[in-house]
Amino acid sequence: MPNEHRVCLAYEVELGYQVEAPDADFIFNVQPARTPRQRIVHDLLTVSQPVARHEYTDPATASRFLRLRAGVGPLTLRYSGTVELTPFHEEPERIPETWIPNLPGEVLPYLYPSRYCESDVLNGFAMSQFGSLWQGYGRVQAICDWVSSHVAFVSGSSSGTTSAAETLRTRQGVCRDFAHLMIALCRAINIPARFTTGLDYGADPALGPTDFHAYVEAYVGGRWYMFDPSGTAIPMGFVRLASGRDAADAAYASMFGKVTPTTRWLGIQPVTASDGVLRIPVRVPHAISTDDGPPH
Template sequence: MAKFSVGCTLKYQLPDASTFVMNVAAARTAHQQIEQERFEITPAGPVEEHVEPTTGNRYHRFAAESQAVSLHYAAMVTYTPRLADVTTLTVAPPDRLPLWILPYLLPSRYCQSDHLMRLAYREFGGLPPGYQQVRAICEWIYRNVDYLVGMTGPLTSAFDVATSRVGVCRDFAHLGIALCRAVNIPARFVSGYAYQLSPPDFHAMFEVWLGDGWYLFDPTWQVLPQHMLRIGTGRDATDVSFGLIFGAAMMTSMEIHAHALDTDDAVQPIDVAVAAI
């Protein structure tokens, strides 16, 4: 068990009235409990919360009319990851997977697995199905895609990253998801606060269904899975964007923090992953 202090301060300039739907609050899961939290907007106003029943994603909606608005979120989170040696885990064939997992096998907005099948089968099709393929996919992305800020944008897809060979954590996760789905491994996108990420920012990983559970992987190799405090889970970034804004608001400042209050910083082997359920 570990305790973390996480949160963000986001500031926007508004030429006109705008509506915000934010996904920055830490999720409540079987392994992640929120002991204290605070969600505030300035100028103060009503905030509506909605929890998506299947993923637990928490959305906060508010309207703003002033020329400037700021959002502050802070939480103390207790995280009890279920560490597991995943090296022997395999993936069930599609006819034996739970049907509710089907959306995570299909192409999605940013993860066009159908466009990457030739690449996926050429590079990973000959490997034992399951962990060995996922590990090889992460290694391939790490070796072949340069981590560079500012070279991709909100419209960049997994196919774009496979072509340009450049991106950030969001792009690495999308490519990992697409390649996994292309070889029939269910995969989904995870956003969160990442302890020891430098510089601090919202972080993205992906998780795959192996055996009978979800396991986290970070193809950037910047953050240990057990140091990822979950915000959102979805098919890709479409489902878990930290901010959906209806209006002409422009971000002027973003500060993210994830501090350990009580944790074991011992480095875990790369072959040990975190089971999400």
């Protein structure tokens, strides 16, 4: 991997809650996935209550789940990490679609409709808009561009249950909704696509403080390539946290019990990479993937 593609990012997350009844359960997903192209240099997670913690890593997506049961009172989770990314870059015109018979088994679930990505409902629309385009990366980019230009980013315009079909109808939403719509349109024309979370590196401060960010990975050319249909952040600065069929699979925090969220703070910044060079993530015309691709 050429050094000029290497970037290193340090990020912090602090999540605070008030637990109002005993035996409240939490599942967190704020730690970066460990992949061959996403190396964790530093990793520290603390929890304010002295409770048992159980970790699980999904073998298919590398998503890292932290499970714990908290007692009554305040609970604060703090995470800090430094991650070095060496993403794969490719010229878009060199990336064909991967035919269904050639898809790895773990990719197959991302062909199907899911709760928030009703690709079956949107099949007719997707085929009329994108069905005749060249079957490669460019067709995925066309879907991404269409969503970017036809949906307005409006904070507070959707809810946690808004689906892709609703976003297509209202033509407004936040990053989660842009991602769901793009995923549904990709799946509707037989392109595997998944919902992925990170932090919104490079987002306009006018949109608010640093936050978690939803983007899309589409499986073409034997790799998961990154797309940001909301256009609010810089893909070269995306640290992958979790991936799934839609937002239901990739929440940064899930609470079970009587719990009130109290605080949420996130920060991310580029730092010096292992070769001693500080590189600032920028927008590039290349296709970018932090997936290691097919075996050779």
